[in-house]
Amino acid sequence: MLGSSWTRRSRMARNPYKYVIKLTATERQVLEALVCGGKTERRLADRARMILWAADGITIGETRRRLGWSEQIVLNWRQAFLARRDREGPINALKDRPRPGRPPVFSPSASGASQGDCV
Secondary structure, eight states: OHHHHHHHHHHHHSOTTOSOOOOOHHHHHHHHHHHHOTTSOHHHHHHHHHHHHHHTTOOHHHHHHHHTOOHHHHHHHHHHHHHHHHHHOHHHHTSOOOOOOOOOSOOTTTTTOOGGGOO
């Protein structure tokens, strides 16, 4: 019981506007194009939408509710966008970073299969 009330109070004490985001007109246009683009990956469009909401003053809690994400994910993506946008641009700042791991053993071209062979 004690832990739950402490957790509730600590959540309420957090800054709902942490990582305030100010966008240039160009950045806003690029992000709006991602949100409205029919060919954009869902996760990239959601991240762009989240950044636009942050720039419009929507709180972390409201963003979390709208997207169904955890508060920590919203904070992580806001922080990542601020850290990476000048270096990588607004679109690349919202993309997943390459993950470590073993490279694929066979590529489609190396296996000898052509697109006509696949059904």
